[in-house]
Amino acid sequence: MSRVFNFSAGPAMMPEEVLQQAREEMLDWRGSGMSVMEMSHRGKEFVAIAAEAEQDLRDLLKVPANYKVLFLQGGATGQFGAIPMNLLRGKQSADYVNTGAWSKKAISEAKKYAKVNIVASGEASNFLAIPPQSEWTLDPDAAYVHYTPNETISGVEFHWVPETGDVPLVADMSSTILSRPIDVSKFGLIYAGAQKNIGPAGLVIVIVREDLIGQALPITPSIWDYKIQADADSMSNTPPTYTWYLAGLVFKWLKAKGGLEAMAEINKRKADKLYAAIDNSGGFYRSPVEPSARSWMNVPFLLPSGELEKPFLEQAKQAGLVTLAGHRSVGGLRASIYNAMPEEGVDRLVEFMQDFARRNG
Numbered sequence: 001m002s003r004v005f006n007f008s009a010g011p012a013m014m015p016e017e018v019l020q021q022a023r024e025e026m027l028d029w030r031g032s033g034m035s036v037m038e039m040s041h042r043g044k045e046f047v048a049i050a051a052e053a054e055q056d057l058r059d060l061l062k063v064p065a066n067y068k069v070l071f072l073q074g075g076a077t078g079q080f081g082a083i084p085m086n087l088l089r090g091k092q093s094a095d096y097v098n099t100g101a102w103s104k105k106a107i108s109e110a111k112k113y114a115k116v117n118i119v120a121s122g123e124a125s126n127f128l129a130i131p132p133q134s135e136w137t138l139d140p141d142a143a144y145v146h147y148t149p150n151e152t153i154s155g156v157e158f159h160w161v162p163e164t165g166d167v168p169l170v171a172d173m174s175s176t177i178l179s180r181p182i183d184v185s186k187f188g189l190i191y192a193g194a195q196k197n198i199g200p201a202g203l204v205i206v207i208v209r210e211d212l213i214g215q216a217l218p219i220t221p222s223i224w225d226y227k228i229q230a231d232a233d234s235m236s237n238t239p240p241t242y243t244w245y246l247a248g249l250v251f252k253w254l255k256a257k258g259g260l261e262a263m264a265e266i267n268k269r270k271a272d273k274l275y276a277a278i279d280n281s282g283g284f285y286r287s288p289v290e291p292s293a294r295s296w297m298n299v300p301f302l303l304p305s306g307e308l309e310k311p312f313l314e315q316a317k318q319a320g321l322v323t324l325a326g327h328r329s330v331g332g333l334r335a336s337i338y339n340a341m342p343e344e345g346v347d348r349l350v351e352f353m354q355d356f357a358r359r360n361g
């Protein structure tokens with residue numbers, strides 16, 4: 001068996017230690033005689049697994065006590081609809097910041113339930129930079145302000161948190177959660193699909209301030225009604241038990257690595273190495289993103305010509321470096337380097353890039 005360095009944007013690499021532990025516990029979880037995936041979600045074993053995962057996540061993110069942590073299904077995409085249904089709270093409109101592909105999807109789904117005001121857009125920069133907050137036109141009567149801290153496809157990331165006063169800030173952190181410490185108290189709601197930086201697909205985590213829930217629109221499906229799910233410890237129906245368990249193993253792994261301060265240091269170093277390889281390639285590689293908005297997690301880059309992409313991808317694969325193609329909507333190349341991508345994977349990619357440039361420059 002030889003594992004590759006997988007630069008996929010999601011589903012993405014898992015920490016090898018977590019996979020090993022899951023393998024060891026696969027057939028018989030700690031003397032229970034069964035796999036976690038065979039357990040009743042209401043049995044005491046799974047209830048303990050679920051509670052421990054929540055506590056570890058709360059510890060990692062220092063989630064204040066007045067926030068609920070929900071483990072739901074339907075992905076981040078499900079939340080694009082659930083958020084307006086839950087958070088309008090009698091108001092008519094919500095503010096959205098449009099910084100690219102995932103913002104746009106959140107906006108078009110929200111329009112089914114709310115009047116959406118686009119308060120800022122990255123369009124002028126072709127979505128390769130973030131419009132500064134001084135240019136935003138926030139509405140003090142909006143139900144909430146929604147933004148996408150990391151645009152996974154274009155590799156544009158906020159390295160700052162918007163200031164929205166009393167209007168709750170809502171963040172789609174699918175591709176950046178747990179990559180660095182955050183101050184949860186600045187947000188009304190944070191959500192993230194699991195398959196990038198948390199665990200396998202099938203789970204979406206919602207962290208929501210208590211006072212914002214309990215006023216969902218009557219049409220809200222009960223599985224996406226935050227109050228119903230909070231009261232039921234996210235078990236108003238059968239939750240994605242095995243994914244929840246694996247997410248819990250990832251949280252333990254992060255704690256053992258030193259928590260989010262340590263991860264931020266590693267992630268910054270990994271990203272710096274990769275951007276340096278691009279910037280110092282004598283123009284062979286090019287990062288399309290405005291430097292202050294470069295993502296730590298998703299690094300798109302371009303070659304001098306499109307014809308070189310196929311040989312790049314083929315030769316990288318030979319070297320054990322896979323899934324480096326850019327998103328089909330933008331082309332080019334993209335290396336996603338989430339928490340589970342070891343620094344060695346980035347070092348090997350940098351070496352390969354330097355060698356490829358020498359041979360083709």
Ligand SMILES: *Cc1c(COP(=O)(O)O)cnc(C)c1O
Pocket residue numbers: 010074075076077078102148150151152172173174175193194196
């Ligand atoms: C991947 C991604 C999504 C979509 O997640 P699903 O789980 O497929 O619904 C939404 N937002 C961002 C920022 C993403 O990276």
